Amino acid sequence: MDAVRHGGIAQWPVHQGGELVSRMIKHFVRKVHGHPFARPRLVMALPDGASPILRAALRDLAYEADARRVFLVEHSFAVALGAGLPITEPAGRMIVDIGPRLTRIAILACGAVVAARTIHTGGDAVNAAIAALVAREHNLLLGEAEAEAVKLRAGPSWKPLDRHVIVRGLDPDSRHERVAWLPVQQLYEVTRAQADAIARGAAATLEHCPAELSADVAAHGAVLTGGGALLRGLARRLRAAMGIPVRRADRPVEALALGLGRYVDRLNPLGPRHPV
Template sequence: MRLLGRDLAMDLGAASTRIYVKRRGIVLDEPSAVMCDGRTGKIIGFGSEAAALGGGTRTCWPVRGGLPADAELARRMIRHFLRKVHWHPYSRPRLVLALPGESTPIDRAALHDVAYEAEARTVRLVPHALAAALGAGLTLTDFAGNMVIDIGRDAARIAVLSGESVVAAGSVPYGGRAVSRAIARHVEQEHGLLLNDAEAESAKRRASGGDREIVVRAHDPDTGRVRELLLPVQRIFEATGPPVESIARAAVETVELCPPELTADLGERGAVLVGGGALLPGLGRRLRETLCMPVRRAERPLECVALGLGRCVDELGLLGRFRTGGRL
């Protein structure tokens, strides 16, 4: 019977993929990366092993917005991750995935197809906003309003929930990568140094640690050397203003779509931040000032969607209420 496979939940994110095993928790957390040979295009690594490979290679990110951007690379990456979790190469799991709120029927079919071709036995899709809310610990058994702001790698998604239904939703193409690029632009404009994507991402995460200044390693285009630069966290806060303001405006527009009674609930309950972008310092304060409501960061913002999907695996009754297509 073990050859049939375990019950799994997979948070297929643009930056990272996480797999939750029934009653065991998150057992895999790796970059959603595929490393290809720069000359031949042949795949030579996935996930963490891809990130560790050196020169002469090309990194591909086959997932965008929670959906396959490159179906073939996404399929092979998902199959690699599933086989890392399973004890036997021929086992086929029952799989729960998150479906982004703005998805079309074609997107839904593509996600199903990629999962089946990656050797999933059956696939069930759960609305992304509901999975994030469950993972953040929000109560969905009543009909009071809840708001979730999920800031991923490529986009920020905003959803207002009432019970187990999404009442209003919005999104902007500004996520964690846009924030990191804003930091890199600031370093280039102010200091004439080049900050690569990995270092900009690291600077964004370290800025949330409570230090007033952080050290970044930037490339000097004139000498070709790497220089260390002491960067005030306050300047990072200022440099990331434009993408954060776009997220705040989208959140306000989403609230304006809600009926008055739910707006009143949000004034009391506020919003919860999830996703990697939630770690940006000062983000909660800026959103509180714009939305005029409480804003807090989830206890485990990076893992909220995986934990919420995991609850659906642990408590099969939840899946019966989240009708989004597919079967478990």
């Protein structure tokens, strides 16, 4: 949770046990405010299309943690707000949030999520694909941090594909670190499945929204957020697959936190549908 002027920002898995979530809320409230009797307003993100039961459960947990007032914001709404999209306008906008395990795709208009879809792939799947490639081609074991670093070493674009990147991994035979050169072309190919899955999910989301909003998205394009958006060349690949403009947010990793913070700063001109 990050401190802001009007309250706190938090995100955690809402499916975990109630007691654990309540303790986490209390911990972060005290960490931000430094007082055991603080009763702040809380803004929390929850999955798009969450059931009324889940909303009520999370709200009750927040109040049990001594929150003065609770605002529940749909995940995609918060991310789009953090990315700076004009989501209160009637024109449709698409947000593609690529997290570690899930990719959340949503189309928003008039301050509401019109269509949403969750794809079971994300940054972890890309890292796993890179680690498997290095193990197969060079007999090296890659940790999560090194697999992530390999993506960044690929540079600002996948082009030209005849370049190579340095990979540092553990040799399972000698148990020593060894360096290998990995062609960028292989990185491009091994991550194709994840990029294609995201493109198919985005296309399916477009099919479930009104034609006028689909036309808006075709004109304005999609914005990528989340840590997975840092995958080099992903915007270009999605642009080619979807046939619409695709760009990465200025601060993709911090988009959710920024959105919740901006929501707090604007309490509450965004309409009665969001606070509970």
